[in-house]
Amino acid sequence: MSDKIRKAGGMDRRHVLQAMAGVAGMAALGMPTVARAAGTIVVGTWGGDYARLLNKNIEKPFLISKGWEVIQDQKGDPERRAKMMAERRLPRGSTDLQALTGPNMYQVYQQGLTQALDYSKLPNAKHLLPSMKYEYGAGQIYSAMVPVFNPDKTKTPPKSYADALNPELGAALGFIDIQYQYTLLAAALAAGGSQTDLEPGKKLLLECRKAGARIYPTNESFAQGLKSEEITAGIMWKARTVQWQNAGINVASNAPAEGGLSYVTGFAIPKNARNVDGAHAYINAMMEPAAQEAFAHDMGYNPTVDNAEIPAELNKRIGFSKSEIDKLITPDFGFILEHDMEMKEWWDKEFKA
Incomplete structure (x- = not known):
């Protein structure tokens, strides 16, 4: 074996064997070793x-x-x-x-x-x-989609999607951009439509937007809106309500009368x-x-x-x-798959415009 091979990387064969023996010994004694990349x-x-x-x-x-x-x-x-x-x-x-x-x-x-x-x-x-x-x-x-609200700023706590998505809330109502699919489904249920009949929900959402409802890009920015009391109501996963409560945000939730979208x-x-x-x-x-x-x-x-x-x-x-x-409602995944592009297009071009 040439010196070049024996001393690759500046360590000769004897030192390599000593190092290997040392690692084996550490393992035998239950001592920690550097983890091998998996x-x-x-x-x-x-x-x-x-x-x-x-x-x-x-x-x-x-x-x-x-x-x-x-x-x-x-x-x-x-x-x-x-x-x-x-x-x-x-x-x-x-x-x-x-x-x-x-x-x-x-x-x-x-x-x-x-x-x-x-x-x-x-x-x-x-x-x-x-x-x-x-x-x-x-x-x-x-979890499930539920009405969320500030209990100190809400005279009548929303107990349904229809209560939460009320145009009379004006600028106190907030929506989350990335939740467009479930928001459209919830609005349809609130307005008397169904998972496959979104038109009543679209009409309701446009009324909310015209009344001044706000749109937040992310779940976190929506939470900040609740914390600052810029908004006092909306819809979101019940799980997030718990997370926000843990963070000191004054927020509560109710299961929707229509049945929660899982x-x-x-x-x-x-x-x-x-x-x-x-x-x-x-x-x-x-x-x-x-x-x-x-x-x-x-x-x-x-x-x-x-x-x-x-x-x-x-x-x-x-x-x-x-x-x-x-009463939990499993979304119609097949309908969402077939209509997702048009749902997103309507959301971006009409609701957010």
């Missing part, structure tokens, strides 16, 4: 609080600590779905998995952009609730993911009881596994009564 996982996700909590509750404790490198690709889901479509013919895409809502997980699978999950690679899935286990993805957290966020794997094993490792990690419990505490969302332990007082705040659960 690979890189690129996660498409929303930014803000959700991205921060993914890192805190899933990535750091269950992936990074085991040698995985996790990179977040933070964008709104319309932009991320468009990017997936643009990359669909590439042998390898830019992300390994995508955080998406229930209808959007369904949509990208129907479009042939994502692959079926391999549940043999997900040992924690034995605890996944049947309603959260899909061929095309796995549910991470769930909301699920989960993960799907692009067909051209570079690291499919890493994507499965991430999904398995998100089902860890500790990760699920942390999201319940931090964000107020209900766990999607049956082995997470949620304190009774917290469950009272984030959960739903049996009658409210019985």
Whole structure:
């Protein structure tokens, strides 16, 4: 063996063997060693609080600590779905998995952009609730769309979507731009339409906008509007209400009389993911009881596994009564898939104009 090979990188063969022996000895004694890189996982996700909590509750404790490198690709889901479509013919895409809502997980699978999950690679899935286990993805957290309001500034607390989406509220009513799909569905139910008849809801929303209702770009900016009392009412996931209460914002919620539109966020794997094993490792990690419990505490969302332990007082705040659960409405994902582009176009060109 030449000196050049023996002394590659300035360390001769004897020193390499000594270093290897040292590492083996440390492991035998139970001493910590530097984790071997397991690979890189690129996660498409929303930014803000959700991205921060993914890192805190899933990535750091269950992936990074085991040698995985996790990179977040933070964008709104319309932009991320468009990017997936643009990359669909590439042998390898830019992300390994995508955080998406229930209808959007369904949509990208129907479009042939994502692959079926391999549940043999997900040992924690034995605890996944049947309603959260899909061929095309796995549910991470769930809640429902509810009226939210400032209890000190509201004479009559809204108990329905119709109460919350009242044009008489004027500029005290706020909407969230990224929630256009569920807002259109809720408005349709409030105005006597249905999930497949949005026209009454569109008319109601335009009346609210004409009366001065405000539009906020993100969930976080809507929360700031509540905190400053620029607005006093709107609709949002019940889970977010709990999160905002924890942050000291004076906000409350009620289950809507029409029945709450259920909301699920989960993960799907692009067909051209570079690291499919890493994507499965991430999904398995998100089902860890500790990760699920942390999201319940931090964000107020209900766990999607049956082995997470949620304190009774917290469950009272984030959960739903049996009658409210019985009235939960699962969105018509097929209708949303077929009409999403026109829903977004109407929202951008008419409602936001």
